[in-house]
Amino acid sequence: MSATLLAVQTLNGLQLGILLFLIAAGLTLVFGVMDFINLAHGVQYMLGAYLAVTGYSLTGTFWGALLFGMLGALVIGLVLELLVFRHLYDRDHLDQVLATFGIILFLNEAVRTVWGSTPLTLPMPDLLSGSFELMDGLLYPVYRIALIVAGLIVAAVLYILVTRTRAGMLVRAGATNAPMVSALGVDIRRLFMLVFGFGTMLAGFAGILAAPILVVEPGMGDNLLILAFVVIVIGGIGSIRGAFIAALIVGLVDTLGRGFATDIAKLLMSPSAANSVGPAIASMLIYLLMAAVLFFRPTGLFPARGG
Amino acid sequence: MTASPLSTTESATSAVPAAPRRSRETVIAAVAFLLFALLPPVAMVMEDTFFVFFAIRVMIFAIAAVSLSLILGFGALVSFGHAAYLGLGAYSVGILAEHGYWDVTISLPVTLLVCGLFAAITGAISLKTRGVYFIMITLAFGQMAYYTATSLSAYGGDDGLTIWGRTEIFGASVLGDRTTFYYVVLGMLMLSYVIARVIVASRFGRVLQGAKQSEMRLRAVGIDPYWYRLVAYVIAGMMAGVAGALLANATNFVSPAYMSWHRSGELIVMVVLGGLGSLAGSIVGAASFLILEEVLALFTEHWRLIFGPLLVLVVLFGKGGLTAMLGGGRKNG
Amino acid sequence: MSHLLELEGIEASYGAAKVLFGMSFAVGTGEVVTLMGRNGMGKTTTIRTLMGMMPASNGRIRFEGADVTGAPSYRIAQCGIGLVPEGRQVFPTLSVEENLVATSANRFGATPGWSLSRVYEFFPRLKERRSNMGNQLSGGEQQMLAIGRALMTNPKLLILDEATEGLAPLIRAEIWACLERLKGDGQSILVVDKNVDALEVLADRHVVVEKGQVAWSGSSADLKADPTIRERYLSV
Amino acid sequence: MADPILQLRDLTKAYGALKVTDHVSLDVLPGEIHAIIGPNGAGKTTLIGQISGSLRPDGGSIRFAGEDVTHLPMHARARAGLARSFQITEILPAFTARENVALALQAKQGHSFRFLRNVSRDRDLNDRALACLAELGLSHRADLPAGILSHGEKRALELAIAMACEPKLLLLDEPMAGTGREETDRLVEVLGQLKGRYAMLLVEHDMSAVFALADRISVLVYGQIIETGTPNQIRASTKVREAYLGEEAA
Amino acid sequence: ESLKIGFLATLSGPPAALGEHMRDGFLLGVKQAGGKLGGLDTEVLVVDDELKPDAALTKVRGLIERDQVDMLAGIVFSNVMMAVYKPIIDAETIFVGGNAGPSPIAGKACSPYFFTTSYQNDQNHEAMGQYAEDAGYKRMVIMAPNYQAGKDSLAGFKRYFKGEIVDEMYTQLGQLDFSSELTKIAAAKPDAVFVFMPGGMGVNLVKQYAQAGLSSQVPFLSAFTVDETTLPATQDTALGLLSGAQWAPNLDNEANKAFVAAFEEEYGYVPSIYASQGYDAARLIDGAVKKAGGKADKAKLMAAMKEAPFESVRGDFSFNTNHFPIQDVYVVKAVKREDGKYATETVEKVFDDKIDAYVGECGMN
Numbered sequence A: 001m002s003a004t005l006l007a008v009q010t011l012n013g014l015q016l017g018i019l020l021f022l023i024a025a026g027l028t029l030v031f032g033v034m035d036f037i038n039l040a041h042g043v044q045y046m047l048g049a050y051l052a053v054t055g056y057s058l059t060g061t062f063w064g065a066l067l068f069g070m071l072g073a074l075v076i077g078l079v080l081e082l083l084v085f086r087h088l089y090d091r092d093h094l095d096q097v098l099a100t101f102g103i104i105l106f107l108n109e110a111v112r113t114v115w116g117s118t119p120l121t122l123p124m125p126d127l128l129s130g131s132f133e134l135m136d137g138l139l140y141p142v143y144r145i146a147l148i149v150a151g152l153i154v155a156a157v158l159y160i161l162v163t164r165t166r167a168g169m170l171v172r173a174g175a176t177n178a179p180m181v182s183a184l185g186v187d188i189r190r191l192f193m194l195v196f197g198f199g200t201m202l203a204g205f206a207g208i209l210a211a212p213i214l215v216v217e218p219g220m221g222d223n224l225l226i227l228a229f230v231v232i233v234i235g236g237i238g239s240i241r242g243a244f245i246a247a248l249i250v251g252l253v254d255t256l257g258r259g260f261a262t263d264i265a266k267l268l269m270s271p272s273a274a275n276s277v278g279p280a281i282a283s284m285l286i287y288l289l290m291a292a293v294l295f296f297r298p299t300g301l302f303p304a305r306g307g
Numbered sequence B: 001m002t003a004s005p006l007s008t009t010e011s012a013t014s015a016v017p018a019a020p021r022r023s024r025e026t027v028i029a030a031v032a033f034l035l036f037a038l039l040p041p042v043a044m045v046m047e048d049t050f051f052v053f054f055a056i057r058v059m060i061f062a063i064a065a066v067s068l069s070l071i072l073g074f075g076a077l078v079s080f081g082h083a084a085y086l087g088l089g090a091y092s093v094g095i096l097a098e099h100g101y102w103d104v105t106i107s108l109p110v111t112l113l114v115c116g117l118f119a120a121i122t123g124a125i126s127l128k129t130r131g132v133y134f135i136m137i138t139l140a141f142g143q144m145a146y147y148t149a150t151s152l153s154a155y156g157g158d159d160g161l162t163i164w165g166r167t168e169i170f171g172a173s174v175l176g177d178r179t180t181f182y183y184v185v186l187g188m189l190m191l192s193y194v195i196a197r198v199i200v201a202s203r204f205g206r207v208l209q210g211a212k213q214s215e216m217r218l219r220a221v222g223i224d225p226y227w228y229r230l231v232a233y234v235i236a237g238m239m240a241g242v243a244g245a246l247l248a249n250a251t252n253f254v255s256p257a258y259m260s261w262h263r264s265g266e267l268i269v270m271v272v273l274g275g276l277g278s279l280a281g282s283i284v285g286a287a288s289f290l291i292l293e294e295v296l297a298l299f300t301e302h303w304r305l306i307f308g309p310l311l312v313l314v315v316l317f318g319k320g321g322l323t324a325m326l327g328g329g330r331k332n333g
Numbered sequence C: 001m002s003h004l005l006e007l008e009g010i011e012a013s014y015g016a017a018k019v020l021f022g023m024s025f026a027v028g029t030g031e032v033v034t035l036m037g038r039n040g041m042g043k044t045t046t047i048r049t050l051m052g053m054m055p056a057s058n059g060r061i062r063f064e065g066a067d068v069t070g071a072p073s074y075r076i077a078q079c080g081i082g083l084v085p086e087g088r089q090v091f092p093t094l095s096v097e098e099n100l101v102a103t104s105a106n107r108f109g110a111t112p113g114w115s116l117s118r119v120y121e122f123f124p125r126l127k128e129r130r131s132n133m134g135n136q137l138s139g140g141e142q143q144m145l146a147i148g149r150a151l152m153t154n155p156k157l158l159i160l161d162e163a164t165e166g167l168a169p170l171i172r173a174e175i176w177a178c179l180e181r182l183k184g185d186g187q188s189i190l191v192v193d194k195n196v197d198a199l200e201v202l203a204d205r206h207v208v209v210e211k212g213q214v215a216w217s218g219s220s221a222d223l224k225a226d227p228t229i230r231e232r233y234l235s236v
Numbered sequence D: 001m002a003d004p005i006l007q008l009r010d011l012t013k014a015y016g017a018l019k020v021t022d023h024v025s026l027d028v029l030p031g032e033i034h035a036i037i038g039p040n041g042a043g044k045t046t047l048i049g050q051i052s053g054s055l056r057p058d059g060g061s062i063r064f065a066g067e068d069v070t071h072l073p074m075h076a077r078a079r080a081g082l083a084r085s086f087q088i089t090e091i092l093p094a095f096t097a098r099e100n101v102a103l104a105l106q107a108k109q110g111h112s113f114r115f116l117r118n119v120s121r122d123r124d125l126n127d128r129a130l131a132c133l134a135e136l137g138l139s140h141r142a143d144l145p146a147g148i149l150s151h152g153e154k155r156a157l158e159l160a161i162a163m164a165c166e167p168k169l170l171l172l173d174e175p176m177a178g179t180g181r182e183e184t185d186r187l188v189e190v191l192g193q194l195k196g197r198y199a200m201l202l203v204e205h206d207m208s209a210v211f212a213l214a215d216r217i218s219v220l221v222y223g224q225i226i227e228t229g230t231p232n233q234i235r236a237s238t239k240v241r242e243a244y245l246g247e248e249a250a
Numbered sequence E: 001e002s003l004k005i006g007f008l009a010t011l012s013g014p015p016a017a018l019g020e021h022m023r024d025g026f027l028l029g030v031k032q033a034g035g036k037l038g039g040l041d042t043e044v045l046v047v048d049d050e051l052k053p054d055a056a057l058t059k060v061r062g063l064i065e066r067d068q069v070d071m072l073a074g075i076v077f078s079n080v081m082m083a084v085y086k087p088i089i090d091a092e093t094i095f096v097g098g099n100a101g102p103s104p105i106a107g108k109a110c111s112p113y114f115f116t117t118s119y120q121n122d123q124n125h126e127a128m129g130q131y132a133e134d135a136g137y138k139r140m141v142i143m144a145p146n147y148q149a150g151k152d153s154l155a156g157f158k159r160y161f162k163g164e165i166v167d168e169m170y171t172q173l174g175q176l177d178f179s180s181e182l183t184k185i186a187a188a189k190p191d192a193v194f195v196f197m198p199g200g201m202g203v204n205l206v207k208q209y210a211q212a213g214l215s216s217q218v219p220f221l222s223a224f225t226v227d228e229t230t231l232p233a234t235q236d237t238a239l240g241l242l243s244g245a246q247w248a249p250n251l252d253n254e255a256n257k258a259f260v261a262a263f264e265e266e267y268g269y270v271p272s273i274y275a276s277q278g279y280d281a282a283r284l285i286d287g288a289v290k291k292a293g294g295k296a297d298k299a300k301l302m303a304a305m306k307e308a309p310f311e312s313v314r315g316d317f318s319f320n321t322n323h324f325p326i327q328d329v330y331v332v333k334a335v336k337r338e339d340g341k342y343a344t345e346t347v348e349k350v351f352d353d354k355i356d357a358y359v360g361e362c363g364m365n
């Protein structure tokens, strides 16, 4: 394997990592910061993508789709918050799991009912549809660069929002003791609602950004949800920084694993055996990684301070 | 993670069944078993053999749910990889059958051994973590089991493995008869329930429940919760393994799909739906989950549009799960 | 005289267990009033109820003449009540400084308002620990933080529930001195404490709670004059 | 003089630059009540934590009942006879008061890998738990969930649990905090009665209780013991007065 | 007298589109027969198998025992097929497959009750292997998800392709990002790639393959990856990509023209291979019932079915001894039709009267 190949694969890994971070960001916010397990995060990601597809058919531009998708995701998030989530903040984690599981079932089916089962697509914006040659015979779409930039911006904004602003402090405080925050003169419910809406919008945002390179189909968020959980758990729940770094690590491990596991296995065993062992290992790799990380650091790489 | 004070008060009232709850528990279980026991004759009269088959499935998942309830409801160990044991149990039977070993005297010990061993190893690692980290690390092990099964080409891989017969008991294939098999499954369910019940009420059970509330307190009186949790985890794993072995017999088929994370999630939902800290509740939870799925699907292809909100309603208004609703008042009233 | 806070016939319960049976008392502007009574008599419950943290099943609560009964607790706090709760309840995942800043406010333009530097001046120990997380503090430090946090909201009425619990004698004395100074600045204070001697010096009036009702109330002079009150209600 | 039941030698612990325990050496003799007082944040709770095993010291050694326990985990120390109460109440809220105590008794009786007998019908265990509760005046609360006891009652329950362990040494971190005068007096009485049964290491800010109970007092300031002596010696020390007592003790 | 048919399809989760196509095709067949297949009042019970083998089994039991259906049909996925196969056969119920054709059923475990209007699973992969061989490709990269169907697929491809396999890649089920694999392909510079990447994975791959600029450099051969169920999502990025299939909407025969027109009229979308198989399943039943004298008599029906008494939309069609089709297989290409819709189109015939590789293991005749 040549050095170029390794370099390109590393880039691929980092880029997958950023994509994972985009998806995990809203989840960390709501889970880590508000201590709320929102399994519906995955379907909210899906909704973002679907709304964008509709937005595209209405406006005919990617940017219109983006706006429509994000606003739509926000509105749906706020409605859900009002109807369901706000009654669950001070409940057991398992109650939250059960209720949000119900929401997954509902929204997956609702999307299928509204948009049909056939996968859909969202075209890339013209502005970002160029590409350049990464290595001989392989182009790298500008869109993916934009994706990386978006991921970095989201990471920075979130980090500052949570750790440096008063709203961030209040939300963190509210996660551990909401009645007390309220008794000190802050309308914590409204704050939670806003944060939740913001989290939903982030999920939707990720869905929209992913739509031009990934499939838009019912249930598209289900497996991603698990990946996002893997990311935030490795990173340490409640830590934006942790989620970011963990996302990169997961992206790298996964990509490099797929890139090289079989080749490495071939050094150790017969090609046909390697062909069955290599991919199996590659699929398990991130789970192995997670188990290993948690074995040595039971609260993730960057346990949230004090949490 | 720091729980909010509110959730602390909640756990304050959710863990230990007080005396009146205990008797309600018994009543619910007794009614459930009675209904199960009466079902085959009734089905016979109604000439609907499908009921019997469906009830077998319900009971098998009830066993798995009871086993999960033991560690989840009483030890706060939310295993998100519990379906792995269903799968391991099923594959133990399937693979042995593939090699010509049909007898329960072989398959049962092997199932218990395989599941116990897997639980001991993964549990030893997982139990170093807590809370959501535990949820995720058990998921990780579940996924490893899943991916291993999908790559087992020799045993059908993802396509699964058909078992061309049923487990024999001392060489006799009595399980081939559906009614006999039915009562064997019912017997196993009752046995699982009683075992879990006895364990919960024992010294061991008290330690398990104490550890759920404050680990620090237990250490301070000289108890290391780790080993108790591990043993509970292993017991639960073996129990779920038995459910898996039964499932393999009921379906004559083994598939990696038995251990997908969706299935693990469904098991958690069954337990929570039935009510945490209630073993009989888990039976009710498993039954209502499967029955609802089945019945709603009869009405519309889009049954999830109803089922999903129904779950949400149970959480919002039936605080404490279905058994709490059945019993009338909320358990923290 | 205009009352800052007025409770009238407040009743409240935990589930089926009734705890308050018609609490009535008032705090005037610039006044320091105590709530005293044995363990479990309902002092904390009274405070939780007047803060809107639990519902009153009966009675009225007025702040500056306005009826706030049934209002959400943030709204009551915003009227100008600063709470130092029983059991400290500092935010474990926030640093000391964040604990102080997060809910700080100066809604009524108090001058000089409470600021970080003024709180640090008051509790130098907190300044040393400013970047530590709330749950890394010693018990006493947490208590100081809880007081500082309430002061940072620049309240018209400061409520302290067992604010000297777990404090070293020296610090406890300092707190009393501080409250004395605040009183001098015209701050209205409602305080719950077990330390009757100190309260007798500090407070204008005392309200003794027994079984969820006011059993006795009067001025410090009245309290001094009648030693049987202490014996009867406070078993001191 | 009898061999000390607990011996700390040069115990150190730091959080970053902050030396919370700074070469602390301390002996507790069998049967004595040894009080530790000191300003808030002096490191008293941290010290208790290291002795009980919930915190790991950076350096130094801890000998308990003649054995080096520096590296033993908490539960092993508890088995060896170290019991503690917590500054922030640590009870099992969903268990009844009786069950809380019974669990400690059960731990004392050996391992709990017993799966068959119904523990709530274990007469012996229940009676003994009740006896412990009675000793602290909690019999009438025995069958209530510990979570709904009042603050003072919870503190008393902590003590009952600790006593049920029949320890050789009882570590008490502010047992009187938050209890009213009346209850404080009763706790002082109870501890006074227990005096001699086991050694106690008592951290407390209630000076009247400390002076009433302690045989010896050590004063901890910024992680260091600045003085050890009898109550009278401590009361008289100007150093202690400046650092901690202020005028109250006068 | 009437005919009751239990129809199983995956109708939830991401692959629901396949099930819907197959179901719609089948129901169209029933509808065109005026709701009377072979003249018998026909009731079709459509059931969602949820892609869960054990759940599917429960449904099948329900259909057989509770609903007492005369026959079963459908099933998209092999793992579901394998799960319900034994109970169906044990219950001696006729089954008319609409898609899944796993090798055990074609071979050792074949059964007189089982018929399929689809193919043996390996068929389209073999076709692409043959095509690659014919096209003179020497070095190829092949890729499939790491599960049984994926392994079978690549094995099928290699059965006919004799050139060098530069790399054989197994990806994760449900994989999102293929950068790593695309990089390897670009580095290996093969003459062509062959992939089996059904459903959403295929959409991801096709989009990313085009975005990486590989479509214009390395020919992309596939099976069950680019078809009418995924083209709405891949759109232009898939144009020109080649697949193996026994059918395409433009196949030139009367039955097919009528079918495609009626289908688009009825449902408003372009039918896929799954729709054509579903339709043929209904037509087969129709023909068999007629031939059996308009009676749902099991023995007669089975005998009639063997004759394949219907005009298949794919042209030549007959059953082999294992009740799998003997049929022609084509290479098809993704195109944008004049009406702006995306569809596949036949390019050339690869196999004439293709016989599957397992029929020899089947004991039936």
Ligand SMILES: Nc1ncnc2c1ncn2[C@@H]1O[C@H](COP(=O)(O)OP(=O)(O)OP(=O)(O)O)[C@@H](O)[C@H]1O
Residues within 6 Å of the ligand: C014, C017, C019, C037, C038, C039, C040, C041, C042, C043, C044, C045, C046, C086, D148, D149, D150, D151, D152, D178, D180
């Ligand atoms: N969460 C609760 N659930 C049920 N009862 C409660 C709860 N909290 C307090 N109580 C009961 O309410 C009564 C009044 O308690 P409260 O805390 O108001 O007393 P207090 O006067 O503040 O006592 P203390 O001096 O111990 O702080 C007590 O009998 C107590 O047991």
Ligand SMILES: Nc1ncnc2c1ncn2[C@@H]1O[C@H](COP(=O)(O)OP(=O)(O)OP(=O)(O)O)[C@@H](O)[C@H]1O
Residues within 6 Å of the ligand: C129, C132, C135, C136, C137, C138, C139, C140, C141, C166, D015, D018, D020, D038, D039, D040, D041, D042, D043, D044, D045, D046, D047, D087
């Ligand atoms: N995890 C930690 N990280 C950093 N500093 C800590 C941590 N835990 C405790 N400290 C600091 O160590 C010092 C000693 O704390 P400790 O709780 O032992 O005090 P204490 O003597 O018990 O005080 P009090 O009488 O107020 O309870 C305090 O200043 C505290 O802030």
Ligand SMILES: [Mg+2]
Residues within 6 Å of the ligand: C043, C044, C045, C086, C161, C162
């Ligand atoms: Mg109080």
Ligand SMILES: [Mg+2]
Residues within 6 Å of the ligand: C138, C139, C140, D044, D045, D046, D087
């Ligand atoms: Mg302390």
